[in-house]
Amino acid sequence: MSFGKALCAASAIALMSGSAATAESLTIAIVNNGHMINMQKVAEAYTAETGVELNWVSLEEGVLREQVTSDTATGGGQYDIINIGMQEAPIWGAAGWIEPLTFGTDYDVDDILPAMRNGLSHDGTLYAAPFYGESSMVMYRKDLTDAAGVSIADNDSWENVKAAAAAIHDPDNGVYGACLRGKPGWGDNMAFITTVVNSFGGAWFDKDMKPTLDSAEWNAAINFYVDLLGNYGPPGSEGNSFNEILALYNEGKCGMWIDATIAASFLEVDGVAYAQSPNAGNPVGANWLWAWAMAIPAGSPNAEAAGAFIEWATSKDYVQAVGNHPDFGWGAVPTGQRASTYAIPEFQAAAGFAAAELAAIDSAAPAATDLKPYVGVQFAAIPEFPEVGSAVAQEMAAALSGAKSVEDALAASQDAADSIMREAGYYD
């Protein structure tokens, strides 16, 4: 009661003083990645300008997903704005769990990269606004490849990549040919493995949504992956994901790394060159597509204020605000979301990887095709995917450790995926 009275009093005073500011506050659940952490500081200007109080709940990726899923599914209403990714946005939009987004003309929706817009939409309606986006690419040490007399081209063949990895592999001096993800998790090793499988012409499900992990394409792709990483990767690859490999790379232990484009901005090693992901000839492409985006849970009482904040945080002005911020600068602006960002001269000067990143994002195709009858590149945009992906991820790690043969691991994966899809009622 007393709080309500205080609120009334505060708004009455605000009204009387004729200020536009209202005593509104927004609760925002964010993933604890660098760009989001920076946003908390940049947004102090937003609060100063509009008077909207911002309460941040910063969580680790997996925990955030769990929290946000249960809160949204049960209509808990804890958050006014949530951070979700490309896997959730189209599904939750279809389920009516998040509000469709509409923005003013100043916002320039067409400036958002088409791959991002498509991946975050359902039936042509945008349900989440991309805060930053990423694809994947090859990052390699030019000094090592030059010394070994090999080269890596854009969209090279996997055989060439393996030959290059073999040429620069020198474990006695602590340099490993290829650092790739091996840590189990649908967003960890499976993100990379799925792009390899895509490039070999495989997919997660057929048109009846039956898993196809027992197909020849999966077999060829996983055999290749285990062979490449097993022979030319660092020991303990089954424990490596983005952060672990970044640490190895910056210690000078990695010759080549295929991972998220965002990694390029954290590399502290000199002489890094970039190439588009290898491909075995499949038009779907071999690089992934991901965005961390902001959405409004359905029925949020502060939907209007939340929409206004999202409009600000994903605008061209926000990019400028980070670039001109004394604490951050142009090397730290969120990328991969807007075409206009790549045209800013200060950004181009600060980011040597910008062209390669933009090309990778533009070539990724999340839409469903005959080959891949579901939305998503390195995942399938269905609610059951995290479960399927995690189960398969553990089998792939077992194959990589040598505890299981690739055939056994794939057979177990197929069984597990089949039982999850059956349980979910896709077929009997």
Added chain:
Amino acid sequence: MSDRKLPRLLQTPAVLLLLIWMLVPLGMTLYFSFIRYVLNNLRRPEWTSPSLSNWRGFGNYEFVLNSKDFVLAIQNSLFIVCSILFLTVILGILIAVLINKTFPGQGIVRVLLISPFFVMPAVNAVLWINMILDPVLGLQGIAVAGVNDMLDGLRQMPVLGSFFSLWPEFEPISFRATQTSAIAVIMMVTWQWTPFAVLIFMTSLQSEDQQQKEAAVLDGAGTWSQFRFLTLPHLGRPIAIVVMIQAIFHLSLYAEIEIVSRGNGNKNLPYLIGEFANNNIGAASATGIFAVILANIVAIFLLRMVGKTLME
């Protein structure tokens, strides 16, 4: 009889509260385990909220029993608990006997010995897997690389070189692999819980009857005989207590498994519940019931053991 009515009546609120405290969560879990309850199933929206009309009988149990890792989870639960109990009790007794004698710096040694117990489980796991066990950047990797470098140097020596060239290069072990991740978890939890055992055993040793020991010495009993026939029986009760308390804690290990291997080759029932709980609440509840059954079986054995030693 009537004089006992009043105390019983006065106890009722407390007993009722305890019953509610226990029965409500258990009842909810039982209820969920018999219905279809899937958080975000878009194809069957009726399954997304708990309701009796989604009654499924033993379907959830069947799904869990047939799921890929159920047997592994039970085996691994028992394997991890038994290994940790065995190691902590042995190490605990050895260390407790060792530091029971007075020696200079005793206080500092004891504090250092106890300190692992105050590290948070997640911190413990992160510390061990990244800084100690990592095959490249951790202590293990650095040590193995150092030994290999040294061997390389020895191979260059004029006469002995040919001898050392017969030696193999050492390979660092990956403790996140399917085959070894359970061992990594056992190692780190043993490190953390040995101090607990040491603490309990040390307190107990201090209450050992010294006159009896002196008598034994006079009778010509050696150190081993003293330990075997006096100290060990004296430690029976504290061993039972250590085993029981630790079994309860280690049946519910989670953080270490998550951080070391994300369940790769190494998961227990709580971890399996966690995997289901992301989406399939029905299956998670059924696994929970299995976990309750397992915990009760373990508890029956333990209570008998403790009961026996307490009776003696």
